[in-house]
Amino acid sequence: MTTTDRIIAMLVNDFKVEPDRLSPTARLEDLGIDSLGLAELLFNFEDEFHLKLPDVPLDLATFGDVVRYVDEQIAAQSTPPTVAPASAHDAQVVR
Amino acid sequence: MKRVAVTGIGLVTPLGHSTREVFESACAGRSAIQPIIGAATGRLRSPLAATVQFDTAEHFDVQQQRLLDRVAQFAVVAARRALADSDGALTSLDLSRVGVFLGTGMAGIASMDDGYRTLYADASDRIKPTLILQGMHNAAAAWIGIENQLTGPNLTYSTACSSSGVAIGEAWLRVATGAVDLAVAGGSEAPLALGSMKAWEAMHTLASSDVAAPSASCKPFSKNRSGMVLGEGAAIVLLEPMDAALARNATIYGELIGYGLTTDSSHIARPSAQGQASAMRAALQSAGITADQVDSINAHGTGTIANDVAETSAIRSVFGDRAGAIPISATKAIHGHLLGAAGAIECVLALLAMRHRIALPTMHLDQSDPECDLDYVAKVARSGAAGNIMLSNSFAFGGTNAVLVLRSS
Numbered sequence: 001m002t003t004t005d006r007i008i009a010m011l012v013n014d015f016k017v018e019p020d021r022l023s024p025t026a027r028l029e030d031l032g033i034d035s036l037g038l039a040e041l042l043f044n045f046e047d048e049f050h051l052k053l054p055d056v057p058l059d060l061a062t063f064g065d066v067v068r069y070v071d072e073q074i075a076a077q078s079t080p081p082t083v084a085p086a087s088a089h090d091a092q093v094v095r
Numbered sequence: 096m097k098r099v100a101v102t103g104i105g106l107v108t109p110l111g112h113s114t115r116e117v118f119e120s121a122c123a124g125r126s127a128i129q130p131i132i133g134a135a136t137g138r139l140r141s142p143l144a145a146t147v148q149f150d151t152a153e154h155f156d157v158q159q160q161r162l163l164d165r166v167a168q169f170a171v172v173a174a175r176r177a178l179a180d181s182d183g184a185l186t187s188l189d190l191s192r193v194g195v196f197l198g199t200g201m202a203g204i205a206s207m208d209d210g211y212r213t214l215y216a217d218a219s220d221r222i223k224p225t226l227i228l229q230g231m232h233n234a235a236a237a238w239i240g241i242e243n244q245l246t247g248p249n250l251t252y253s254t255a256c257s258s259s260g261v262a263i264g265e266a267w268l269r270v271a272t273g274a275v276d277l278a279v280a281g282g283s284e285a286p287l288a289l290g291s292m293k294a295w296e297a298m299h300t301l302a303s304s305d306v307a308a309p310s311a312s313c314k315p316f317s318k319n320r321s322g323m324v325l326g327e328g329a330a331i332v333l334l335e336p337m338d339a340a341l342a343r344n345a346t347i348y349g350e351l352i353g354y355g356l357t358t359d360s361s362h363i364a365r366p367s368a369q370g371q372a373s374a375m376r377a378a379l380q381s382a383g384i385t386a387d388q389v390d391s392i393n394a395h396g397t398g399t400i401a402n403d404v405a406e407t408s409a410i411r412s413v414f415g416d417r418a419g420a421i422p423i424s425a426t427k428a429i430h431g432h433l434l435g436a437a438g439a440i441e442c443v444l445a446l447l448a449m450r451h452r453i454a455l456p457t458m459h460l461d462q463s464d465p466e467c468d469l470d471y472v473a474k475v476a477r478s479g480a481a482g483n484i485m486l487s488n489s490f491a492f493g494g495t496n497a498v499l500v501l502r503s504s
Contacts, residue, residue, distance in 0.1 A: 014157060039224035040161070046221070 325429025390482020
């Protein structure tokens with residue numbers, strides 16, 4: 001199954017979204033996914049795709065944005081970075 | 096002050112889901128307390144509880160199931176039932192003048208327990224994004240408001256075991272003074288998570304299992320009582336001005352005529368007979384009646400060593416020589432201690448007792464305690480004995496004593 005297929009299955013099962021409404025340009029809020037719903041969705045993506053998603057505000061407005069974001073994260077996390085960002089620790093402390 | 100009628104009842108209880116089923120069980124003294132079996136119940140000294148038969152999927156879609164802790168699910172379903180029972184109490188009301196007044200002691204404790212298991216037992220940081228919304232104390236009341244678009248006051252009372260006595264009393268005040276035109280009032284509790292059960296156990300408040308008859312383990316006012324048994328569930332009543340209820344030809348279950356609220360402010364856990372008595376006196380004063388006019392009492396009657404002696408002494412001090420002639424029912428023996436929902440289910444049982452003119456039995460009272468020497472309607476329901484005016488007592492850790500005065504319609 002592609003990323004798209006897996007996300008469609010999650011939206012249909014967990015959020016009762018009609019599958020034919022899931023075009024790339026469909027807006028999440030029109031699908032009934034509010035900010036809490038998006039937080040739940042991201043939480044579930046971590047299990048489904050074995051990801052650790054960064055805890056930063058996301059600007060994901062459409063279904064297409066979500067699929068693209070997950071694909072990017074899968075790509076980024078399948079090849080671990082060789083050098084850790086120097087500021088990562090500081091940033092965590094500040095937050 | 097306006098007269099206030101009870102015009103709807105909604106129940107989700109260990110004794111059943113309809114007023115008829117619940118009242119029949121209470122009359123027959125059929126205990127819902129039983130041994131519980133689960134992955135971790137072996138860690139409980141006395142794995143007993145009064146549980147609710149409840150199919151979540153029958154009442155909520157998948158999204159709601161994730162967002163509503165069991166305590167909120169019980170509350171919402173009980174409110175639906177009360178509103179359906181009222182035969183249109185909400186019709187033609189301005190919903191900004193309808194309030195929700197709910198008691199809960201432990202709120203979404205099972206969800207919190209689950210979150211802490213993830214955090215500590217599994218050493219994982221994967222806390223669900225919904226956890227705060229499941230665990231917070233006002234969630235159950237909020238969901239009742241959201242489902243019915245009720246935009247008046249939406250208040251949650253958490254005074255441990257008197258929470259829903261307080262909630263109903265405070266709702267009564269709002270209706271009686273005209274601040275709201277209808278109140279959805281009661282309590283909900285779902286405390287049967289391992290963490291909370293172990294905490295109650297650690298306090299030595301829970302009954303030890305009666306080996307011969309586990310369902311008889313809670314024995315209020317009995318010499319061989321050993322404590323309470325936890326229960327879960329919700330009970331909701333609708334309160335509306337009597338004139339409005341009469342005008343729309345509503346079924347009137349009874350009338351709430353007074354409410355006494357006092358605080359021990361002495362010990363965080365030990366009940367004070369003086370504090371309990373002062374709440375009963377305040378309730379009588381609020382109702383404008385004398386002690387002689389009270390026909391029967393639904394006791395707090397937890398079956399703990401301390402409560403039952405204190406409550407007996409408090410009743411003696413309020414009613415004097417007449418105390419021994421007043422039928423007193425302790426129904427926690429069969430529905431368990433619903434903590435923040437206890438006052439609400441007992442208020443409902445008191446209303447139904449008067450409606451059917453039956454004093455409910457205090458079950459499992461075989462051996463009388465010399466220190467508990469009143470008429471507890473031991474083991475057998477008594478026809479014609481409930482009378483027309485009842486007190487419903489709710490006392491609590493923290494010292495908040497709430498007493499409701501109910502009159503038959």
